[in-house]
Structures are given as C-alpha cells and as structure tokens.
Amino acid sequence: xxxxxxxxxxxxxxxxxxxxxxxxxxxxxxxxxxxxxxxxxxxxxxxxxxxxxxxxxxxxxxxxxxxxxxxxxxxxxxxxxxxxxxxxxxxxxxxxxxxxxxxxxxxxxxxxxx
Amino acid sequence: xxxxxxxxxxxxxxxxxxxxxxxxxxxxxxxxxxxxxxxxxxxxxxxxxxxxxxxxxxxxxxxxxxxxxxxxxxxxxxxxxxxxxxxxxxxxxxxxxxxxxxxxxxxxxxxxxxxx
Numbered sequence: 507x508x509x510x511x512x513x514x515x516x517x518x519x520x521x522x523x524x525x526x527x528x529x530x531x532x533x534x535x536x537x538x539x540x541x542x543x544x545x546x547x548x549x550x551x552x553x554x555x556x557x558x559x560x561x562x563x564x565x566x567x568x569x570x571x572x573x574x575x576x577x578x579x580x581x582x583x584x585x586x587x588x589x590x591x592x593x594x595x596x597x598x599x600x601x602x603x604x605x606x607x608x609x610x611x612x613x614x615x616x617x618x619x620x
Numbered sequence: 621x622x623x624x625x626x627x628x629x630x631x632x633x634x635x636x637x638x639x640x641x642x643x644x645x646x647x648x649x650x651x652x653x654x655x656x657x658x659x660x661x662x663x664x665x666x667x668x669x670x671x672x673x674x675x676x677x678x679x680x681x682x683x684x685x686x687x688x689x690x691x692x693x694x695x696x697x698x699x700x701x702x703x704x705x706x707x708x709x710x711x712x713x714x715x716x717x718x719x720x721x722x723x724x725x726x727x728x729x730x731x732x733x734x735x736x
Contacts, residue, residue: 540724549624549710549727595662607678608725610662
C-alpha cells in the first residue's frame with residue numbers, strides 16, 4: 507500500500523524551461539512534506555519542504571505547491587538547468603508518535619537537456 | 621564536519637552470511653534511521669532510533685537488527701543474508717524538535733549490498 511506516489515518515473519525538459527514534478531498521497535494524517543534530490547552514488551539531499559498549513563513555499567528556483575483537498579503536491583523548477591538532472595523523491599511525515607518518520611515516493615528521474 | 625558516513629561502501633555476501641553496516645554522524649542528532657532503496661520502490665524505512673539505547677521497527681524490519689549504543693552510531697545487522705536483501709542501504713539522521721522545519725533528514729552516501 508503505497509501512501510506516497512510519484513506516478514511519473516521520468517521527465518525530460520529543455521534547459522531554461524519549467525520542470526514540474528508531481529506527487530500524490532493517501533494518508534490524511536500527513537502534515538509535512540519534503541522534496542529530496544539524489545545524484546547517482548550519493549545519498550538524497552534535502553531540497554525544500556512545506557507544512558500542511560501552507561499551500562506554497564518558494565526557495566530560489568524551487569517552489570513547492572500543496573493542494574490538501576486533492577492530496578497532491580508538486581515541485582516547480584524554474585528555470586531548469588542541466589545540473590538539476592537527478593532523481594527527485596517526495597516524502598511525507600505525520601506528527602505525534604510517528605514524529606520524524608518519513609514515507610517516500612518511488613522517485614522521478616529528471617533529465618534537463620542543454 | 622563529515623555529516624553522515626557509512627561503512628562499507630560496497631559488499632558482496634553469500635546467502636546465510638552475516639554482516640554489520642555502520643553509520644556514524646557528527647551533528648549531535650537525536651534521531652537516526654536505516655532505509656533500503658530498491659528500483660521502483662523509493663526508500664523504505666527498516667528501523668529507526670529516537671535516542672541512544674532506543675530502537676524501533678519501521679516499514680520493512682524483517683531480517684534486520686539494529687543497535688544504538690552510542691548517540692553518534694547506528695548499526696544495522698543482517699544475521700543470515702538472503703538474496704532479497706540485495707539493495708542500497710542508506711542511513712540518515714535528524715534533530716528532535718517541535719519545530720517541524722527540523723524534520724529534515726541528512727543522509728549518508730549509501731552502502732551497496734549484493735547477496736548471492
């Protein structure tokens with residue numbers, strides 16, 4: 507039972523254009539969402555996060571949008587750069603006794619062409 | 621400041637052999653985690669620890685044991701390795717705080733394990 511799903515295994519974008527990565531979740535107890543970026547042979551690194559009390563969070567070229575009614579979040583990268591080519595994981599956590607535990611999606615491979 | 625380090629980076633085992641993966645962090649984090657990453661599955665939590673001397677089961681704990689004898693170290697053990705445990709293993713650590721912005725987990729570089 508996959509509680510966090512990234513239905514697009516891969517995405518190809520031209521340099522300078524927008525990249526949009528999507529993520530859906532089913533657990534209504536999730537209240538904090540994160541995006542991680544992973545290069546080959548390295549561990550994931552934190553990119554950006556959003557609390558369920560917000561619907562948007564922006565950090566430079568990266569913006570995360572949260573639609574709680576649809577249980578959907580997306581990561582926008584504008585403009586995309588070749589160095590953004592990596593695997594992107596969305597993750598979710600819930601408070602209370604599950605504090606600190608993350609549930610990850612399957613990942614989306616982003617390729618940005620020069 | 622090395623962050624999170626993992627030992628070894630690669631290992632090949634035969635079915636039935638045992639081994640221990642070592643994770644160390646120098647950020648004074650309270651929480652530590654072990655994940656496995658398999659193709660098409662994302663990262664799945666094996667075990668985690670909310671402090672020295674404590675451990676708890678995650679999503680896929682069967683076949684693994686862990687210990688957190690020191691705050692900075694988190695060990696993952698395979699007592700009798702099986703081919704199904706072929707995977708990339710990641711360790712992570714995080715702060716403990718009511719400020720959810722500190723939910724961020726910091727990952728090590730991973731250990732690639734093959735069980736023949």
